[in-house]
Amino acid sequence: MTHTRKKPFQCDLCDAVFSTKSNLNRHAVTHTGEKPFQCDQCDATFTQKSHLKYHMMTHTGEKPFKCDQCDAAFSQKSNLKQHIVTHTGEKSSQCDLCDAAFSRQNDLKRHMVTHTGEKPFKCDQCDAAFIAKSDLKRHIVTHTGEKSFQCDLCDAAFSRKNYLKQHMMTHTGEKPFKCDLCDAAFSGKGALKCHIRTHTGDKPFKCDLCDAAFSRKSALKYHVMTHTGEKPFKCDLCDAAFSGGTALKYHMVTHTGEKPFKCDLCDAAFSGKGDLKRHVMTHTGEKPFKCDLCDASFALKAYLKRHLKTHTGEKTFKCDLCDVGFLAKGDLKRHIVSHTGEKHFQCSMCDASFSQKNHFRRHMMIHTGEKPFQCDLCDATFSQKINLKRHVVTHSGEKSFKCDLCDAAFSEPSKLRRHVATHTGEKPFQLSHGGLISKVT
Numbered sequence: 001m002t003h004t005r006k007k008p009f010q011c012d013l014c015d016a017v018f019s020t021k022s023n024l025n026r027h028a029v030t031h032t033g034e035k036p037f038q039c040d041q042c043d044a045t046f047t048q049k050s051h052l053k054y055h056m057m058t059h060t061g062e063k064p065f066k067c068d069q070c071d072a073a074f075s076q077k078s079n080l081k082q083h084i085v086t087h088t089g090e091k092s093s094q095c096d097l098c099d100a101a102f103s104r105q106n107d108l109k110r111h112m113v114t115h116t117g118e119k120p121f122k123c124d125q126c127d128a129a130f131i132a133k134s135d136l137k138r139h140i141v142t143h144t145g146e147k148s149f150q151c152d153l154c155d156a157a158f159s160r161k162n163y164l165k166q167h168m169m170t171h172t173g174e175k176p177f178k179c180d181l182c183d184a185a186f187s188g189k190g191a192l193k194c195h196i197r198t199h200t201g202d203k204p205f206k207c208d209l210c211d212a213a214f215s216r217k218s219a220l221k222y223h224v225m226t227h228t229g230e231k232p233f234k235c236d237l238c239d240a241a242f243s244g245g246t247a248l249k250y251h252m253v254t255h256t257g258e259k260p261f262k263c264d265l266c267d268a269a270f271s272g273k274g275d276l277k278r279h280v281m282t283h284t285g286e287k288p289f290k291c292d293l294c295d296a297s298f299a300l301k302a303y304l305k306r307h308l309k310t311h312t313g314e315k316t317f318k319c320d321l322c323d324v325g326f327l328a329k330g331d332l333k334r335h336i337v338s339h340t341g342e343k344h345f346q347c348s349m350c351d352a353s354f355s356q357k358n359h360f361r362r363h364m365m366i367h368t369g370e371k372p373f374q375c376d377l378c379d380a381t382f383s384q385k386i387n388l389k390r391h392v393v394t395h396s397g398e399k400s401f402k403c404d405l406c407d408a409a410f411s412e413p414s415k416l417r418r419h420v421a422t423h424t425g426e427k428p429f430q431l432s433h434g435g436l437i438s439k440v441t
Contacts, residue, residue, distance in 0.1 A: 011024060038052075057076075086103070093108035095108060098115075114131070123143075141159040141160075147159050149164040154171075179192060205217050207227075226243070231243050253271035261276040263279055278299065291307055306327050318332075319336065337356070347360070347364065347367075350367075365383040373385050373387070375391055378395070390412055401416040403419055
């Protein structure tokens with residue numbers, strides 16, 4: 001029968017036909033849901049004996065199907081076939097509705113529903129629906145919290161095998177995904193895709209509530225929370241709450257004092273990777289982000305964005321308690337504490353507390369004696385960048401602060417303010433009974 005290609009065995013429940021009775025029997029259980037083949041090492045059950053056989057290899061680690069072109073090995077022949085096309089680049093499964101082509105038939109099937117909008121795989125616990133069964137399975141663990149993929153080298157555990165695989169690269173240092181446009185390399189394909197957008201400027205994830213657009217889906221998700229006010233990530237040690245898990249992670253180190261990000265060029269250490277990146281530019285002097293409207297350049301894109309508002313006059317961040325508007329969200333946050341008087345940042349070495357993190361950091365240098373800002377023209381060092389800038393003019397003799405009422409010029413704004421008082425007759429400082437000079441408020 002198999003030679004003549006006849007298929008005399010018809011399924012009673014659908015139009016499927018088969019060349020052998022055994023194939024029909026195997027097919028029949030797809031209608032009944034029966035899974036008679038039970039794994040004796042876990043709870044998995046299967047409709048076919050061959051499926052159980054392949055499953056057993058996940059317990060034994062056996063991978064009999066070897067690739068001729070690299071060291072890859074697989075437990076199933078079909079997986080080897082799928083792998084081989086990564087070498088040949090062959091994409092024989094073509095979409096009839098667009099130019100997309102795929103190396104695997106199931107990838108084409110998944111793609112086709114992007115045209116139809118069909119999401120046949122529904123979650124029983126929420127309204128989510130998915131194009132592929134595998135996507136539904138991955139979603140289910142967000143309800144169960146199950147993390148069955150355990151790292152052998154540390155305590156980390158993951159809900160998905162590919163997350164574990166990617167995590168393992170943090171131990172090995174392997175970064176197989178290379179950028180064609182620069183020297184950057186990544187442990188995951190997704191991270192590379194996000195990085196490529198920094199070259200192309202592509203921002204495919206659009207906010208429905210404003211004009212904002214993002215290069216990453218996660219960034220859009222966190223942005224939407226700025227509209228809804230939702231902050232699902234709560235700190236266990238204080239009342240702080242955040243819209244993103246990363247922000248909570250950075251916040252936690254304000255309690256622990258941990259600074260895992262070390263500078264290779266000096267002894268400085270930081271609680272956040274972004275803080276380290278910003279610091280490194282104080283060594284390199286690199287300012288890759290240029291303003292199109294003036295000669296200003298910046299170390300960070302965020303600084304450029306903030307600067308551009310000085311040209312447009314736009315102040316998008318408004319205070320709810322007064323009429324003041326700000327160029328940057330951080331400036332608004334700092335302003336708010338002037339209403340609340342809140343001081344989150346507590347010094348562990350004395351009773352001082354601060355409303356702003358940078359004031360807290362500056363204060364800590366009094367205890368540590370750290371002076372990271374070095375003058376290039378002499379041996380002077382300073383704890384603050386602004387003090388270094390003031391010092392540098394003692395070498396250059398530059399006096400950029402000019403009096404509007406006479407020809408006097410000064411190297412520092414405070415000296416100009418004192419001078420202006422000689423014109424106005426204002427006396428901002430008075431002598432107290434103890435012989436100390438204090439500022440009149």
